[in-house]
Each structure stands twice: as C-alpha cells, then as structure tokens.
Amino acid sequence: MADWDPAQYLKFADHRARPAIDLLGRIALTGPGEIVDLGCGAGNITRLVAQRFPERGIVGIDSSPEMLAKARAALPGGRFIEGDIARFAPAAPPALIFSNAALHWLDDHPALFPALLGRLARGGVLAVQMPRNHGAPSHTAMVEASRLPRFRDKLAAVVRESPVAEPRVYYGVLAPHAAEVEIWETEYLHVLEGERPVVEWTKGTALRPLLAALDDDEQAEFLDEYGRRVAAAYPKAADGKTPFPFRRLFIVARAR
Numbered sequence: 490m491a492d493w494d495p496a497q498y499l500k501f502a503d504h505r506a507r508p509a510i511d512l513l514g515r516i517a518l519t520g521p522g523e524i525v526d527l528g529c530g531a532g533n534i535t536r537l538v539a540q541r542f543p544e545r546g547i548v549g550i551d552s553s554p555e556m557l558a559k560a561r562a563a564l565p566g567g568r569f570i571e572g573d574i575a576r577f578a579p580a581a582p583p584a585l586i587f588s589n590a591a592l593h594w595l596d597d598h599p600a601l602f603p604a605l606l607g608r609l610a611r612g613g614v615l616a617v618q619m620p621r622n623h624g625a626p627s628h629t630a631m632v633e634a635s636r637l638p639r640f641r642d643k644l645a646a647v648v649r650e651s652p653v654a655e656p657r658v659y660y661g662v663l664a665p666h667a668a669e670v671e672i673w674e675t676e677y678l679h680v681l682e683g684e685r686p687v688v689e690w691t692k693g694t695a696l697r698p699l700l701a702a703l704d705d706d707e708q709a710e711f712l713d714e715y716g717r718r719v720a721a722a723y724p725k726a727a728d729g730k731t732p733f734p735f736r737r738l739f740i741v742a743r744a745r
C-alpha cells in the first residue's frame with residue numbers, strides 16, 4: 490500500500506485534532522507506567538498527549554516512515570518506533586494506550602480491543618477514537634464508485650466498507666475484562682473551505698488505498714465519480730463553505 494502523505498492528512502489538522510482533545514479530556518491516569526500512542530501519525534496529536542501528561546515518558550508507534558519522520562520533528566523528546574499495531578507487545582505494561590483515528594485500519598476488533606486492554610498496567614487506560622462515518626455519503630460514495638464496472642476488479646479487495654462496529658460490540662468485548670468502560674459518539678460539523686473539500690479530506694485517509702490501486706487516468710476518473718456524489722451530498726452553504734457532518738466513536742476503558 491502507498492505510504493501516508495502527511496501534508497494531505499494535515500490539511501485539516503485543526504478539525505482532526507478536535508476529537509483527540511475531547512478524548513484526552515476523559516482520561517485520568519493513576520498508576521505508574523509510560524504512554525504509548527498507537528498509530529501516532531505525524532506526531533501532532535502525540536505532542537498534545539505529552540503536554541497533558543508531562544511527567545510521563547511517551548512512545549509513538551506507526552507503520553509509516555513518512556509519518557514517523559514528521560513525528561520525530563514534532564516532538565523531539567518523544568520516542569518513535571516503526572512497527573505494526575497488530576504485533577504491539579510492550580516491554581513494560583503502559584499506563585495509557587492511546588490511539589486516535591488509527592485502529593479502524595486494523596481488522597478483528599473483538600480480538601484486538603481486549604488484547605490491548607490486557608497489555609496495560611493494573612489500572613491503566615485504553616483510550617481510542619475511531620471514525621464511524623462509514624454509513625454517511627463521504628464513505629458510501631466511495632463504495633458505490635468502487636463498484637462501477639471499470640473499477641470493480643481493482644478495488645474490491647481494498648475497499649473497507651464498515652471497519653468500525655456498533656458501540657455495543659466494544660462494550661461487550663471490553664466489559665468482562667475491565668474495571669470501567671465509557672463509550673460515546675459525537676457527530677462533529679466540520680465547516681470546510683475550498684472547491685472539493687470532502688474529496689480533499691478523504692484523499693488524506695480513506696481514499697488512499699483505493700487511489701493507490703489505480704493508475705493515474707483511473708484515479709482522475711474515480712475522483713470525478715466520487716467527487717460528483719459527495720458534492721451533491723454536501724452542498725455549499727450560502728457563505729460558500731461546506732458543512733461536513735462526521736461521526737466518531739470514543740472508548741475509554743480502565744484495566745483491572
């Protein structure tokens with residue numbers, strides 16, 4: 490898969506930081522241990538986590554060398570390691586496993602979430618935010634366009650239709666192993682500027698693997714198909730800006 494493009498992702502850095510800040514507001518750390526940021530990306534959110542808990546050491550883990558290069562510059566005092574979240578096995582149990590907008594790239598959440606909780610120190614916290622906008626036009630338009638006959642063969646294997654489950658699924662797999670579980674959803678109304686802002690938004694994230702599977706001409710055709718659909722679904726307001734509703738799922742679970 491093509492590497493992440495930090496510049497494209499960070500075009501909407503302020504909008505994308507808001508849920509991470511909301512998640513941080515619900516975390517209280519008690520016991521010892523360091524902090525791990527899984528799927529730390531460009532490190533701008535890792536820096537916010539480090540500022541919130543300045544007395545703790547922090548390590549960011551990500552599979553993207555491009556993102557890690559940015560992260561090392563964003564937080565020179567942090568440790569950043571290239572690795573796969575699926576193989577995460579810390580040497581010492583952390584006080585906090587934090588993950589903002591990353592775990593929806595991994596499969597089998599009913600196994601993954603209890604496994605992460607099990608890695609924590611006693612009383613440690615698993616704090617996760619994931620987009621759950623997959624039933625909205627920003628994502629259904631992607632699936633629709635991917636099924637057009639000219640793209641179907643190349644995209645069937647890479648499109649992720651619903652990588653995040655219902656909130657109750659996460660409660661069901663975490664509660665038997667946790668001291669506390671808090672789960673909520675928030676739908677943000679991001680007000681975006683520019684000509685095709687929803688296309689620009691998803692190009693930095695969910696569209697990446699699809700575009701990477703297409704050649705240049707196919708990419709342009711696909712973006713036209715997708716762009717027409719999202720332009721109709723998210724019309725501009727009278728001031729020329731585009732209100733873009735986006736739902737996110739938050740999970741804060743404390744280990745026993």
Ligand SMILES: C[S@@+](CC[C@H](N)C(=O)[O-])C[C@H]1O[C@@H](n2cnc3c(N)ncnc32)[C@H](O)[C@@H]1O
Nearest residue numbers: 528529530534551552553556573574589591594
């Ligand atoms: C949408 S970005 C979020 C980055 C950062 N947490 C933030 O909030 O800005 C998702 C990140 O997860 C990383 N990622 C996705 N799957 C991964 C995996 N299996 N192991 C490690 N990192 C992964 C990507 O490389 C990317 O940097």
